[in-house]
Amino acid sequence: MAEKLIGTDIAPPDLHAKITGRAKYAEDFRAPGMVFAKLLLSPMPHARVRDIDASRALAMPGVIDILTADEVPSREGPREAALTNHPRYEGEPILAVAAVDEETAAAAIEAIRVDFEPLPFAIDPLESLRPGSPNAYVEGNQYGQEGWSEYKWTAADFAAIDRGEFPDPECPVEWSKGDVEAAFAESELILEETIVHQSLTHHPMEPRTNMAYWENDRLYAFVSTQSTQATKFALAGALEMDPEDITFVSEYCGGGFGSKISGTTIMQVPALFSRKIGRPVMLRITRYEENYIGRARPGFQSWLRMGFLGNGKCNAIDLIIVQESGPYGASDFNTAGMIADLTYTPGNMRFRGVPVYTNTPPKAAQRGPGGAQIISMMEPILEKAARELGIDRYEIHMLNAPGPDVAFGPRGTTLTSVHAREALELGAEMFDWEAKSALSGQRNGTKVTGIGIGLSPYTAGSRDRDGMMVIRPDGKLYVHQGIGNLGTHSIADTARPAAELLGLSWDDVVIVWGDTSKGLPRSTVQAGSQTTHAHTRANHAAGMDALRKVREVAAATLGGSAAAYRVDNGRVSGPGGSMTFGQVAQRAIAMGGEYDGHVLPEDIHEQTVPAAQMLVGQGLLGIARDNYGGEGSIYSWVAGFAVVELDVETGAVELKEYLGVTDCGTVLHPRSLGAQVLGGSIQGMGMAMTQRWVFDPKWGVPFANRLYTARPPGMLDVPANLRWGSVGIADPQTPVGAKGIGEPPVGAGAAALTCAVADAMGGKCLCRTPLTPDIILAELEGRPLPFGRLDQHVG
Amino acid sequence: MQRLWRSAENPWGQEVLIGVSWDLMWAAVIGAALFLVGHAIWIKTRPAEEHAAPATVPPGIPEKIERHSLASRVFHWTMSVSMLALLVTAFGPVMGWQFPWVQIHWMAGVLLIATVVYHVIHAVGWQDFWSMFKVDVGEGRAHLKHVLSSKAPPPPKAGKYPFDHRLYHHAIVVVTLAAIVTGVLMMVRIDTPFWTRNPYLLGDAAWGVMYVVHGLSGVALILLVAAHIYFAVRPEKRWLTWSMIRGWIDRDDYLEHFDPEKWKVGGSSGASVESGGGRSGALADAAVSAPRED
Amino acid sequence: MAKIRDMIPAFELLQPTSVEAALDLMDEHREEGWVLAGGLDSFDWFKDRIKRPSAVIDLGGIEELKGIREVANGVEIGAMTSLTAIERDERIRSRFSIVADAAHHVATPQIRNQGTIGGNVSQDTRCWYYRSGWPCYRAGGNTCYAAAPQAMNREHCIMGRSRCVAVNPSDTAPALIAVDAKMIVENSGGPRVFDAEDFFIGPSIDITRMTVMGPRDLLTRIQIPATWADADFYYEKVRDRGSWDFQLVSVAAAFRKSGNTIQEARIAVNGVAPYPVRLEAVERRIVGSTGDEATAQAAGEIAIRGAQALRHNDYKIPMMRNLVRRAVRSVA
Ligand SMILES: Cc1cc2nc3c(=O)[nH]c(=O)nc-3n(C[C@H](O)[C@H](O)[C@H](O)COP(=O)(O)OP(=O)(O)OC[C@H]3O[C@@H](n4cnc5c(N)ncnc54)[C@H](O)[C@@H]3O)c2cc1C
DSSP states (O other): OOOOOTTSOOOOTTHHHHHHTOOOOGGGOOOTTOEEEEEEEOSSSSEEEEEEEOHHHHTSTTEEEEEOGGGSOOOSSSOOOSSOSSOOSTTOEEEEEEESSHHHHHHHHHHOEEEEEEOOOOOSTTGGGSTTOOOSBTTBSEEETTEEEOOOOOHHHHHHHHTTOOOOOOOSEEEEESOHHHHHHHOSEEEEEEEEEOOEEOOOSSOOOEEEEEETTEEEEEOOOSOSHHHHHHHHHHHTSOGGGEEEEOSOOOOOTTTTSSOHHHHHHHHHHHHHHTSOEEEOOOHHHHHHHTOEEOOEEEEEEEEEOTTSOEEEEEEEEEEEOTTTOOOHHHHHHHHHHHHHOOSOEEEEEEEEOOSSSOBOOOSSTTHHHHHHHHHHHHHHHHHHHTOOHHHHHHHHSOOTTOOBTTTTBOBSOOOHHHHHHHHHHHHTHHHHHTTTTOEETTEEEEEEEEEEEEEOOOOOOEEEEEEOTTSOEEEEEOSOOSSSSHHHHTTHHHHHHTTOOGGGEEEEESBGGGOOOOOOOSOTTOHHHHHHHHHHHHHHHHHHHHHHHHHHHHOSOGGGOEEETTEEEETTEEEEHHHHHHHHHHHOTTTTTSSOOTTSOTTHHHHHHHTTTSSEEEEEEOOOOOSSBOEEEEEEEEEEEEETTTOOEEEEEEEEEEEOBSOSOHHHHHHHHHHHHHHHHHHHHTOOOEEETTTTEEEOOSHHHHOOOOGGGSOTTOEEEEOOOOOTTSSSOBOOOSSHHHHHHHHHHHHHHHHHTTTOOOOBSOOOHHHHHHHHTTOOOSSOTTOOSOO | OOOSEEEEEOTTSOEEEEEEOHHHHHHHHHHHHHHHHHHHHHHHHSOOOOOOOOSSOOTTOOSEEEOSOHHHHHHHHHHHHHHHHHHHHHHHHHHTOOSOOHHHHHHHHHHHHHHHHHHHHHHHHHSOGGGGGOOOHHHHHHHHHHHHOTTSOOOOOBSSSOHHHHHHHHHHHHHHHHHHHHHHHHHTTSOOSSSOOOTTSSOHHHHHHHHHHHHHHHHHHHHHHHHHHHHHHSGGGHHHHHHHHHSEEEHHHHHHHBOTTTSOOSSTTOOOHIIIIIGGGOSOSSTTOOOOOO | OOOOOSOOOOOEEEOOSSHHHHHHHHHHHGGGEEEESSOTTHHHHHHTTSSOOSEEEEGGGOGGGSSEEEETTEEEEETTOBHHHHHHOHHHHHHOHHHHHHHHTSSOHHHHHHOBHHHHHHOOOOOHHHHTTOOBGGGTSSBOGGGSTTOOOTTSOSSSOBSBOOOOOOSHHHHHHHTTOEEEEEETTEEEEEEHHHHBOOTTTOTTOSBSOOTTOEEEEEEEEGGGTTOEEEEEEEOSSSSSOOOSEEEEEEEEEETTEEEEEEEEEESSSSSOEEOHHHHHHHTTSOOOHHHHHHHHHHHTTTOOOOSSOTTHHHHHHHHHHHHHHTTO
16 A cells, blocks of 8 residues: 555655755855956935936946846836836835946946935825825826826814724725624623834845746746746736747745745846846845845734623624835735634625825735734724623634635635634643643733734635646656646645555655746746645646556556556556556557647646646646635634733733644644644744834834834744644545645744734734834833824834 | 045945145145244345334323223133134144044034124124125225335224234134034034934035035135234234233334324224224124224 | 946955964055955945945955854954854853854854854945935945935934935944953054944044044954943844844943843944934933832833934834833843
8 A cells, every 4th residue: 555645744855955954045045257247226215217327337457237217127117127217115126236246336326326306205004094185106106997086084074083993985995795884782881992014025035036037939948936826927028028038947935925926026127137238147135135025924003892792702894005005016914804804704704995096105905914913903803892791712813713604705705614613622631721821920020921813714725727648658756747846745745645545655756946947837826825726726636637547558468458457656557467667658658649738627727738738748647727626715713822920020921822723724744734834833933022013204214124123023933842733624625635824834834923912911902013112112111102093113 | 646635435435525625724734834943034135114103192082992802802812812713723633643532523613603702793783794805905905015025015994803804704704604603513423412413414525515615715714824823922012912811912012003083092082992892892802802993 | 427237346365374464455455445244334335336346355264253162251243253252152142142042143043154253233324215315324426315305214313314314234233332342453563442332433534434443454353341241231233133134223321230220221223313322311220220110111211312303214213212211121
């Protein structure tokens, strides 16, 4: 019997290369004649370039050429170009210089004089809704079908806001369900809060360095991206070229957290520069540059009203979100509205949202986009309701968490499976909620214990992708993965269903990834926690195809009916005898047709076809589209449980204990799942507690643009014995039962801490992040906060 | 070429002025030293001036003639203290003498402003304010000729405030007012009890001009104050310096240096000592005084 | 000039092997030279191309500057001794544990392995306006951006400001003041000895420097006299996260007791002023007491006398007060 692969710990195939340093990231590639480029960044948050004088730079020995905004594709509306003469945030790339070495390129950049005309700018989104305040664009602050317009709230709206009231502004995005006003009238308790969630950069370990060169008309791109196949197509789109003229290499990626889903903007620079000068161009992005061009999570300024029945059931939500969209937009706020409805199942909800363009670095999805923000801010309010209604906090989470019949959002979205309550239950048991909750508020010297729970959902899958694999004459299964390798192990783990179906031991499986010249099928972007779900399905489908073909080849070779053949340990055996997979592969090549890929299935995606054609005749080809179908969205859940100690004399918070329990379907790879649940939770803790981004309002530029000033959490910010668990209930709509896990832990970690801190403060919710000692101490000492309740980018 | 000002890049990478070059300070110090030495030598080369005292002493001229009232003297010395404090606190640290200078500097500045305000009110309200700003070209020409050639006839005697004193006064008014106006604005940028500091009250370019003007006036004051002190200690001017301490000059000096018609004291004119010079004397013989040209 | 960050421009690297040779090189290069110890502050400046010395004088090869020695009256720490070595040294741990404790609170193990005590006390402030290369007072300009009405100055000072509102970032500095350490500063004119508390200077004295040392001065040794050996010590640092973070406020205190009564005390706080602040008024107040709660309360209040918040750092006032209280309470 072949080994069981699903649910076991197997080291990923890239492990050795990574820990020995052999793994080549984009910056490790070299090509003959390669030159280095450096960027000139805008010093102003909003400006127009009046003049560029590069004469001194171009005269420097070793300087090769300059690439300006006029030489890269530009697009209408609030859309980003790789270089611009109209920068809309401090740090936006204006031009690039190439030189024989990086130091020369840097010196050349310093020698270029750019005459910028400063323009009015908007940093705080809410402020820029005030009548008369500056807009992020000269043309306005809203872009629609008719182009640009100016969108402001009224003076009366702001009068209400300034009085601290719940405003009633008109918003471009609005939906509601049920009868919100009537429901509030029935509520026993109505809580009203203002919420500020900060904007935060992604800070992946590897900045988005990339290198490119051309041979004849073929582009060779060595990049840092989360996805592979999807990014190649995005890059082709950006450069307006045939995707099949690109050889795209991204075998390793040092993290992205959503900032490099494709990340093609900056990839255009070396590609176009290299075409211009006829030499390979390496653009190494520094940590400093990454801070600007590396994307950020949008911040929220928000008003929330939550109604509760006497038993603790939330029966109405009224939520307004002002989103900081950066210069090029984001859609977190929409997701936030959906997730609020999903997590608290109020039945009656009104959602209003305003995305506001700002002159802050561009936004992008960041692990749990929208969900993490809203969950970390709403969970403490739910717990506050429990406190006020005299209900156990665990019970109020249980009571409000959705069951299988949930239908949320404006269109009544349903889910394939939901085991949020089971996650809470298992968590409460592992955590020993009863005993722990008794510690709440206990004082030990100057330290007060706080306990909190955070329940966080997020989308966790998609459908309809293609799987592709070859059994070669060496008897091994080569699984071709178009998804990216950003350290989550999904390139390997999603191949397990196919290997299991084919009865192969893991040693006989080779993962092919990260280089499109090897032939990679159409895949999801490596984002939105999709890959585990989407590609266990796609590989399952392709594995089934391979299995069918193996049996048919065996039957054709050895006799008997295909259905009577069984696979195990790299052999196929049946009534006519047995043969190795190597022999099967050889036979398949001989048989041709669909067996070795000469004939491809009709329904595979057109992007997969050229990749499959590369594999024709190399062995037995398993190839299929995921036609398993399904109904409803795919969501995973994490329930986080935290114990903190708050020092009331310093405002410092120490996390003493954390447990994350997930519902993400069948567990594929326990160790990797644990790393995701805890790693994501820690990321969320950083978001809630320490990490920050601060802007100087006068100059419109960010600080905290160094890792040490941005303060992402470090290993000493969490105890050594973090724990995790999984309810492990298979999703019934997917053959493997596995759902994704990347996103939901972030909200859980963040919310468990915001709740625990509020608990340690006797139920007082500060309703903003980060919860640093300064604002906690100010609250405990009864001193005024130095900024307005709704101020963004402070701290 | 050595720049006369210092500039820096503001946070947006735009070049902005931040002050005068400290080389100017050294230039002023050296210039002042050269002037003093030069003048001392020059004086040595000139034949001694002969001032024949009038044979007869007009009646009614007292032996001691009040030149500066007590109030004037107090003001003069207050002002000198503040001015010296300002210069030392401004340039000492640049020259390498490290001490907490900012507070002393602005406090001395506030004192200076108080004295100037007093002086201006006094001059406008109680003195013939505009006479100070009369420029008599003929008088100037005579002085110039005399300076250029010792053979030229001595210029006519002055009233209470001689020609060179008035010239000096003009210079000091301009420079001090420039320093004061810019200095007051600059105080907006530091901690004082008067207001919350705000470096953004003006734009970078405007601040740059403030700093340069303040610096230039500071440097000019090095020269002016050095010259002033130098003349105050010169032997032939000591009688004047004494008057700023004692308040009076003696009759001989009066008759020797002044035209009794222009500076009337004593009986004949009917003006008493008090009404003549005393009250008008204001602050200083030179520093910032508006003499009364009766 | 367009901004380039994270790239060190070329410089001449000089590697003397004796203090004498180092001093000669410093005389030769003066303002153009830069003394390099562990480089954790230096390289930050270099890679941001804000400080561009033409010659870097690396002290790494000077053996006489390394190591911890017992001397007649206490211990002597060479300026180039790593923070890790100090943290681990048995003599320091047993007799002057506060110094080891303070060194242990610096950043991360990697930084402590590389960072030296000389560099740690000589390091420049971390004010992010200044560190961004803005033309502030400390950088020779005429503006303090951090004290502007809307500025982001959460980590800036609440006392001792004079135009500049930055704080001293060193964790070891207050501990060295608490044990009355002597800083031996040499230049070609010979050595001078400063009390630790006088070694650090504020912007009112020289806005461009953090210590008494000018460009030709070298800190060679730090002596900890036996006076405070085996005293009762208290050290605490509050920071935003558990590692790799400068202090918000830190306190270092040494107490000599006779019976239950405090006979002598030295208390210093950092993170509240442009220099570590010794709290002599607090020391006077607590001497003769037992560190009881009433004394602790009073000590806290005395400590924050005259403290004045900027827009975002009011919290430092209660934080400083509470830390001083805790230090005093620790005696009881
Ligand atoms: C991310 C990060 C976090 C940090 N966190 C902390 C922290 O929490 N607490 C803390 O205290 N420190 C912290 N530091 C500072 C660090 O610990 C070092 O102590 C400090 O940067 C200087 O030590 P160094 O040996 O690296 O000196 P260098 O960087 O080489 O030198 C620092 C300065 O001192 C001068 N200098 C060095 N030695 C001498 C000498 N013998 N005589 C005269 N001048 C000298 C140099 O010219 C330079 O100006 C942090 C640093 C970093 C990069």
